[in-house]
Amino acid sequence: MGEINITFPASSFPRRIGGVTVENPVWLAPLAGITVPSVRLFFRTLGAGLAHTEMISCAGLLHGSKKTLAMLRILDGERPVVLQLFAGDERTLLEGALIAASSSAFDAVGINMACPMPKVLKKGAGSRLLDRPEVAGAMVRSLAAAGLPVWVKTRKMPENSPIGTLAFTEMLLEAGASHVCIHGRSPRQRYGGDSDRSVILSVASAFPGMIAASGDVYSPDDVYDLLVGGCSAVFVARGSFRDPFLVPAALHRCGFPVDKSLLGADPGRRIEKLLLLGDGLAAEEGERIALLLLKRFLSGIFRGLCGASQFRRTIALATTWESMRATLVDWKVFAERGEQCD
Ligand SMILES: Cc1cc2nc3c(=O)[nH]c(=O)nc-3n(C[C@H](O)[C@H](O)[C@H](O)COP(=O)(O)O)c2cc1C
Incomplete structure (x- = not known):
């Protein structure tokens, strides 16, 4: 068509x-x-x-x-x-x-x-x-x-x-x-x-x-x-x-x-948005729900970046929003270096 x-x-x-x-x-x-x-x-x-x-x-x-x-x-x-x-x-x-x-x-x-x-x-x-x-x-x-x-x-x-x-x-x-x-x-x-x-x-x-x-x-x-x-x-x-x-x-x-910064070329900007989501969820829903929901939305965002599996594991094991947040901030720095997998 x-x-x-x-x-x-x-x-x-x-x-x-x-x-x-x-x-x-x-x-x-x-x-x-x-x-x-x-x-x-x-x-x-x-x-x-x-x-x-x-x-x-x-x-x-x-x-x-x-x-x-x-x-x-x-x-x-x-x-x-x-x-x-x-x-x-x-x-x-x-x-x-x-x-x-x-x-x-x-x-x-x-x-x-x-x-x-x-x-x-x-x-x-x-x-x-x-x-x-x-x-x-x-x-x-x-x-x-x-x-x-x-x-x-x-x-x-x-x-x-x-x-x-x-x-x-x-x-x-x-x-x-x-x-x-x-x-x-x-x-x-x-x-x-x-x-x-x-x-x-x-x-x-x-x-x-x-x-x-x-x-x-x-x-x-x-x-x-x-x-x-x-x-x-x-x-x-x-x-x-x-x-x-x-x-x-x-x-x-x-x-x-x-x-356009949300379309993929700029991982840092996407992570900023996810940090805002996490902050909002932690404040509105409490830490337990925030972590559960974030883990759902975060599982898909690590594709295509070398070294992402280590971040994915750390996020999966996070038990506080503070620690998950710190991992996301680290990942933002890492992702902005822009190392792509083959
Ligand atoms: C975890 C989950 C919760 C859902 N909750 C609702 C709901 O509260 N109300 C509703 O109408 N549909 C609900 N749905 C159905 C979705 O809105 C959607 O119609 C369905 O997932 C099909 O779309 P998809 O194949 O693109 O996921 C839910 C689906 C899932 C997976």
């Missing part, structure tokens, strides 16, 4: 998608335990056009769980942010959304109809809603009636389902959803096997501007191909663990302006 067919010219942004004004269509996906405020802010400063919270339990909000209420926190500079909720029925969802709306400034409410994990399915939530289209529709209608922009993240429908992905998506949009993201794996696949791009693209062509893609987004070309194929936006999920700088690389590939 030639560049002529591109339906997302960078010059058409900022643009409103699903009722939210965004600078670009490369977005941070919702990731449970990972897309905490400092991580979202980090990806926004790398250029992501929008970020999602991790999924938040409406039952937890209704029970006044301190841990769940703390998930509503949004930092200055993060927005646009989509707050993703999960519930098994429309009443719990609406009540949870109203609690969230009274204490948090987000741009849209996302309903999780995608999670395949047993503890969520047991509650009738997540991808269990693909088997309960009438409840899924009622959920969208109740939030839309409350005046909240409603986004849905769903999956490819199971093969034995009486309705297909296109019909399910159409039902959500008719019920009042402003935007739908489709993960191209069925619930049974969980996170394994391949994501079916063709099903996403065929729904996207039926509802232009309304359908974002998720699944197997690992390279700038993956993002480019999904946008050229007609998706309104692309969610970056596990690709961000492999390379936290995938977002600026993808933006560059798609013709959006980016801070």
